[in-house]
Amino acid sequence: xxxxxxxxxxxxxxxxxxxxxxxxxxxxxxxxxxxxxxxxxxxxxxxxxxxxxxxxxxxxxxxxxxxxxxxxxxxxxxxxxxxxxxxxxxxxxxxxxxxxxxxxxxxxxxxxxxxxxxxxxxxxxxxxxxxxxxxxxxxxxxxxxxxxxxxxxxxxxxxxxxxxxxxxxxxxxxxxxxxxxxxxxxxxxxxxxxxxxxxxxxxxxxxxxxxxxxxxxxxxxxxxxxxxxxxxxxxxxxxxxxxxxxxxxxxxxxxxxxxxxxxxxxxxxxxxxxxxxxxxxxxxxxxxxxxxxxxxxxxxxxxxxxxxxxxxxxxxxxxxxxxxxxxxxxxxxxxxxxxxxxxxxxxxxxxxxxxxxxxxxxxxxxxxxxxxxxxxxxxxxxxxxxxxxxxxxxxxxxxxxxxxxxxxxxxxxxxxxxxxxxxxxxxxxxxxxxxxxxxxxxxxxxxxxxxxxxxxxxxxxxxxxxxxxxxxxxxx
Numbered sequence: 001x002x003x004x005x006x007x008x009x010x011x012x013x014x015x016x017x018x019x020x021x022x023x024x025x026x027x028x029x030x031x032x033x034x035x036x037x038x039x040x041x042x043x044x045x046x047x048x049x050x051x052x053x054x055x056x057x058x059x060x061x062x063x064x065x066x067x068x069x070x071x072x073x074x075x076x077x078x079x080x081x082x083x084x085x086x087x088x089x090x091x092x093x094x095x096x097x098x099x100x101x102x103x104x105x106x107x108x109x110x111x112x113x114x115x116x117x118x119x120x121x122x123x124x125x126x127x128x129x130x131x132x133x134x135x136x137x138x139x140x141x142x143x144x145x146x147x148x149x150x151x152x153x154x155x156x157x158x159x160x161x162x163x164x165x166x167x168x169x170x171x172x173x174x175x176x177x178x179x180x181x182x183x184x185x186x187x188x189x190x191x192x193x194x195x196x197x198x199x200x201x202x203x204x205x206x207x208x209x210x211x212x213x214x215x216x217x218x219x220x221x222x223x224x225x226x227x228x229x230x231x232x233x234x235x236x237x238x239x240x241x242x243x244x245x246x247x248x249x250x251x252x253x254x255x256x257x258x259x260x261x262x263x264x265x266x267x268x269x270x271x272x273x274x275x276x277x278x279x280x281x282x283x284x285x286x287x288x289x290x291x292x293x294x295x296x297x298x299x300x301x302x303x304x305x306x307x308x309x310x311x312x313x314x315x316x317x318x319x320x321x322x323x324x325x326x327x328x329x330x331x332x333x334x335x336x337x338x339x340x341x342x343x344x345x346x347x348x349x350x351x352x353x354x355x356x357x358x359x360x361x362x363x364x365x366x367x368x369x370x371x372x373x374x375x376x377x378x379x380x381x382x383x384x385x386x387x388x389x390x391x392x393x394x395x396x397x398x399x400x401x402x403x404x405x406x407x408x409x410x411x412x413x414x415x416x417x418x419x420x421x422x423x424x425x426x427x428x429x430x431x432x433x434x435x436x437x438x439x440x441x442x443x444x445x446x447x448x449x450x451x452x453x454x455x456x457x458x459x460x461x462x463x464x465x466x467x468x469x470x471x472x473x474x475x476x
Contacts (some may be wrong), residue, residue, distance in 0.1 A: 001121065005132040007327050010115045010273065013040020014313045015304025016138030017098055018320025019327075024107040026328045031132070032108050033115040033125045039098035040140050041159075041305075042313045043091060049163040050183055052090035054345055056083045057190035061222070061347070069385060070471055078191050080168040087163055117274040120299045134299055134327050137287065137321065139273060141266040141305035146175065149233040152243055156234075158403050169193045169259040173243050174265035175231045177203040179344045180213065184261060186346050189224045196255050198245050200230040204344060208356045208404035214389055215346045215406065216228075226228045227253060234260060235448040241337050270306045283308050291334040292326065293319055309335075339421035343411030348389045351410035354402030354421045360394045369395045371450045375407045380438035384408075393447040398427055403447075413444055420448075427451045 009020040012034030020032040032079050037044050063076035096102060100110045113126040117137075123130045143158035157165075157379050159180055172188045174181045177199030189195040197203075203226070204212045216226065236242050241260045245253045264337065268286030281288040281296035285308040293301050304316035315337075322333040341353040360368045370391045385476040389407025393400060399419045405413055419425035433450035435470035455461075 001123070001131070003133060005031045005130055006108070006326070007031075007034070007134045007136060008130050008132040009136040009138060010109075010117075010123065011036045011040070011138030011140055011304070011306070012098070013138060013140045013304060013316065015140075015316035015320040016040070016136065017103065018317045018326045019136050019138060019301075019303060020108050021103060021106050022321055022324025023327055023399075024103070026324075029330065030108050030121075031111060031130050032103060033111045033113065033123070035112075035114045038100055038103075038110075038417055039095055042316075043095055043098055045160045045163055047313055048091050048094055049087045049179070049189075051345060052087040053083065053163070053191075054347075057187035058347060061190040062193070067473045078168070080165075080191075083168075083191065084163070084165070097161060113403065115273060116296050117278055117300070119278065120297050134301065136327075137270075137273065137275070137295070137300060137302040137306055137378070138304045138316070139269045139306045141271050141286075141311055143262065144265045144267045145262060146231075146264050148175070150235050151262070153237055154234050154260060155238045156241075156262050158262055162180045162261060166279070167255070170263055171196070171231060171257035172259050173198065173241060173255050173257035174261045174263055174409075175199075175243070176261075176265070177201075177226070178263060179204065181261070181263035182219075182344060182346055184263065185224050185238050186219050186222065189219070189222055194225075195223070196225045196227060196256075197242060198227045198255070200228075200248070206342075206351065206356075207344065207350050208392060208406075209358070210392065211350045211352075211404050211406035215344075215348060215350055218348065218388070223367050227255070229253070236260075249287060266311055268306045268308070270302075275300075283311075284372065292332055293323055293335065310337065310340060312340075315340070336422070336428045339418040341411075341414045341418065342346055343403070343414070345411070348407045349405075349410040351405040351414050352402070352415045353417050354400065355394060356402055357392060358393050358406055360396070360401045364396055364401070367396055369397075369402065369451070371395065371447050373447045373450070375440070375443065377446075378438075378440060378441070379441045380440050381407070383438060391443050391447050393451070393452055395427070398424075398451055400427060407440070409440060413441055416444055 007030050008024050009016045009032045020030050023030045026308045060076040089452050098237045111125050115123050115125040117123050121131050171194040174185050174197045177197050185195045185197050226243050231243050232246045233244040237259050241257050243255045270287045287302035287307040289302050289307045293303050295302050303319035305311045326333045335415035341350040342440045373391045375381040375389045376387040386408045392404040394402045427448040431452050435445050
């Protein structure tokens with residue numbers, strides 16, 4: 001069969017861009033088809049706008065503490081139009097990295113339009129039939145919509161519409177206490193909105209509960225209200241919404257707000273591309289794949305949010321590079337998520353890599369050790385007056401299984417543990433490293449050294465030190 005391309009990639013988000021760009025940089029003929037906006041969810045209504053909003057909110061929060069470190073600031077004045085302009089500017093300043101022109105310069109043929117897979121090697125797009133030995137599905141995800149009575153009749157927000165708000169919510173009611181819900185709850189509260197979070201289970205359930213408790217405490221002090229319960233019914237109209245909540249303790253409450261944000265997670269965007277007709281296997285979380293991210297039709301890969309698996313931008317990029325390498329070299333590449341990191345950008349941040357303490361205990365029982373270091377003992381944190389939080393290192397023997405961190409810039413401290421968890425480095429190497437003083441990264445060295453302290457200063461080393469001391473006295 002004569003093919004028009006070496007690879008066809010459907011979806012121009014983090015996964016698809018990485019796969020297409022990687023193949024093209026090796027000289028392959030690649031077609032990239034995007035039916036909405038280049039850059040996908042992360043650039044347009046996810047990571048970039050949310051972090052820009054969080055930055056504006058942080059500036060307001062800092063100013064709201066009138067006197068600190070001997071410096072007095074004025075009460076902040078929030079200009080919502082200015083905040084939204086900052087968000088749009090952040091997107092505009094970054095979007096050239098993901099633009100059609102950038103990828104065309106790499107050698108990618110970019111087609112803007114809908115795509116449909118017609119057989120294991122063919123794709124229809126914009127009236128054309130493209131063919132390739134390998135097809136990559138990278139169609140992303142969309143906001144999950146929970147089965148709440150009345151929701152279809154109420155104007156509600158998701159992350160896809162939140163950053164288009166022309167006016168600041170007076171009272172934002174958020175259904176969902178995951179990453180998006182928590183980040184936006186704190187940001188909108190700091191910008192001056194009243195915020196109520198309704199969540200039926202544990203907040204940020206993927207993370208270590210000790211870390212989440214610290215963040216919840218801070219957010220409650222800042223005025224975010226949490227209702228532990230389930231939204232059973234909503235009603236209202238633009239500017240006036242009402243949520244009926246069934247509380248976890250058996251009671252009930254009615255919450256009146258101006259805006260409703262639904263943030264209960266995301267679902268794979270995997271239907272409508274011809275995959276079902278072709279017999280590509282699905283499960284309840286998206287397209288089913290193997291470790292190489294091949295679907296049940298082996299010439300078709302699925303990467304990023306559209307497949308069953310973790311939904312994070314850096315995961316999408318990792319899978320995109322893996323698949324590009326496999327297509328280019330013909331050698332199998334398998335995903336390895338032993339050292340999967342993620343971070344929630346609340347203040348303080350919550351960062352996690354590998355197993356939480358609870359997950360490690362479930363797998364290994366009492367064979368694990370947990371080392372905890374407080375930022376109140378870290379001299380940079382103390383000097384900055386921002387010492388709230390801690391690091392927990394979970395080990396089996398001397399091997400790191402996971403690390404949980406809550407504190408300012410917690411996400412910046414994860415990198416060395418990607419190496420130690422996968423065996424490319426060791427806690428001994430980290431514990432004996434020279435670290436610049438004063439830095440927050442000293443907490444990583446302190447935790448790693450604590451794993452070896454009983455060994456380094458144990459009875460055998462002490463006896464050896466005593467022998468050397470006696471020998472030195474005899475010789476001198």
